[in-house]
Amino acid sequence: MQYPQIQRIIGILLMLFSTTMLPAAGVGLYYAEQAREAFLIAFLITLLVGFLMWLPVRGQRRELRTRDGYLITVLFWLVLGLFGAIPLYLLDMPNLSVADSVFESFSGLTTTGATVITGLDTLPRALLFYRQQLQWFGGMGIIVLAVAILPMLGVGGMQLYRAEMPGPLKENKLTPRIAETAKVLWYIYASLTAACALAYWLAGMEPFDAIGHSFSTVAIGGFSTHDASIGYYDSALIESICILFMIISGINFALHFLAWRQRSIRNYWQDPECRAYILILAAAFIVCCVVLIHYQYHDVWTSIRYAAFQTVSIATTTGFGITDFSAWPTLLPFLLIYLSFIGASAGSTGGGMKVIRVVLLYKQGARETKRLLHPQGIFPVKLGNRPVPDRVVEAVWGFCAVYIFAFAVLFLLLLGTGLDFVTAFSALAACINNLGPGLGQVAAHYGDLQDGVKWLLSFAMLLGRLEVFTLLVILTPMFWRN
Template sequence: MQYPQIQRIIGILLMLFSTSMLPAAAVGLFYHEEAMNAFLSAFVITMIAGACIWLPVRGQRAELRTRDGYLITVLFWLVLGLFGAVPLWLLEMPDLSVADAVFESFSGLTTTGATVITGLDTLPRALLYYRQQLQWFGGMGIIVLAVAILPMLGVGGMQLYRAEMPGPLKENKLTPRIAETAKVLWYIYAGLTVACALAYWAAGMDLFNAIGHSFSTVAIGGFSTHDASIGYYNSPLIEAICILFMLISGINFALHFLAWRFRSLKNYWQDPECRAYVLVILALFIICFAVLVHYQHHDVWTSVRYAAFETVSIATTTGFGVTDFSTWPTLLPYLLLYASFIGACAGSTGGGMKVIRVLLLYKQGEREIKRLLHPRGVFPVKLGNSPVPDRVVETVWGFCAVYVFTFAMLFLILLGTGLDFVTAFSALTACINNLGPGLGEVAVHYGNLDAGVKWVLSFAMLLGRLEVFTLLVLLSPMFWRR
């Protein structure tokens, strides 16, 4: 383990992150808000802390190994989440406890969108902007950004990229050089954000809210500047724009790159994961629409509108709302929560287990059934026309087993704190899948939960964002052996 190099990079990344508090301070200055002082103070604290970590080892240079990449990734998300909470804790309005500030910070950076804050419409705009910006930075990953702009990370960039990027096929690169790959991802990400902001602005949002909501839409985060979320605007056009960009952001960004490079959309439908992603969302929409109409919960047009929005929002793990889906009849609230376990595509900004993993599980299940009927047969698992290596299939099985086991353990812990079954299940589902809204006590916000529960859920958010293995591998004794 290259501990001096790890310390140096953590210090650099923390100093880099400290500058993200300056735009929020600028917003406070523009609107003449006292909240500006909290962000300036947090900037100074974070910058000094990063400098103190960096200075003692500033001359260290060493090649990063795979283990170093995992440790840097986990440490940085922990450190980033804690320091991201500093301005939230310093603000006089709202008056947040340490647990609340950390919860809100982790929720933003992991693009979960669960919040402990209410009365958003009356809060300082500097705070509102900061929450949205946290999600935007967390969406593609601060570390991928760092690989793109910090050549000092050098050949170790691949280790950070593999530890940070979601999905089972982490070795795939869009360009020969990993720094160029990271830059391509961020160009696409920024381009989608600008397009989304302009579309919101043209549809009737003011510029501040258009920018803020574009941050959380493309990041698949779900934070809003209003308590009523997207429903505040009561605009079918704004909802349609939001649906479009949530769908786009839930697709593997490598497909966006191919579409841009070859000026063709055929790669989207030719990709098995993207096809499955679209078909799952379409099936969910049809079920939700049919049940809402059958039970006359809304009229036909409103059922189409709400079913389309909530299906896309929950299935992509964004978490925006135009209505309270927890009050929908029969199976629908739980069906949508189950959909968040599938989540978006690998290589997107979405959460969940990822469509490609669920697709491989399904195909592996098919193969096992065929083997029962034909024990001597050879049945490769294929995505499209390409066989998937057994090693990848085994990794997916292992990931899902650990995911389910971890969920079960955390669920028991939450029940042990006194939460009711519905609240505990939905809160953990929403946090570990980086979704946000839940059922029961957390249908609207998480502010009424005990501090201990918020710490457990903050850990669950981090597990989900780092896809379980990246964090749990540090708990393995083998990881620390030389």
């Protein structure tokens, strides 16, 4: 293990992260808010600690190994979450505890969108901007951004990229060099953000809200600058823009790159994962519409409007809201929570297990059924017209098994804290799937939960964001053996 090299990289990345607190300080300065002081102090603390970590090992120049990449990824997300909580803790309004500050920080960086803060409409704009910005940086992954910079610092980046990027097919790169891949991903990400902000502004949002909500929309995060979330605007046009960009952001960014390079959108429907993603959203929307109309929960138009927005928001693990979906007929809240386990596409900013894994699970299940009828038959699993290596199928089965096992263990721990079944199940599902809103006590916010519960849920957010194995692998004895 290259410990000096790891320390050097963490120091560099921490110094880079410190600069993300300056825009919030600038917002506080613009609006003449005292909150700017908390962000300036947090900036100096983070910068100083990063510098002191980097200084003793600044001369280290060695290529990273695979294990180093995993350790750096996990350490940096832990460190990032903890240092990201500093300005939240220092602020007088709201007055957050250490557990609350860390929970909010991890929720932002992992694009979960679960919050312990209420009264957003009365809080300093510097804080509101910082929360939205945390999600934007976390959406594509700070590590991937750093990979585009690290080669200039003499550090190889492929190991970090493998550990950070979501999905089972991590070896596929858009361009031959990893630094170029990271840059392409961020160009697409930034372009979508700018387009979303412009659309929100033209639809009637003020510039501050348009920028803030574009950050959390493209990041599939769900934080808002208002307690009522997108429902604050009561605008079908704004909701339609939000739905469009949530769907786009939930698609594999490699497809966006291909569409841009080939000047064609046919690749979207030709891709089996994207096709399944759209069909799942459409089917869930129809079910929600039928149930709402059948129970006469709203009029027909309102049922269609609410069903469309909440289906896309929850299924993509964004977590925006325009109504309290937890009060819908019992079938629908649990259906939507189940959809968050599927989540968005691999290579997107969404959470959950990813659509491609669910597709492969279905195909593997179908293959096993055929084998029961034809024991001697050979039935390859295919995505499109290409066979999927058995190693990938095995990895998907392993991932899903560990995912469910981790969920079961954390669920029992949460029940042990005294939470009721619905709250414990939905809160854990919302956090490990990086969704945000839950049911029961966490339908509106997580502020009333015990500190111990918040620490467990913060761990669940990180577990989901790093797709289980990246975090769990460093907890095994085998990882630390030479």
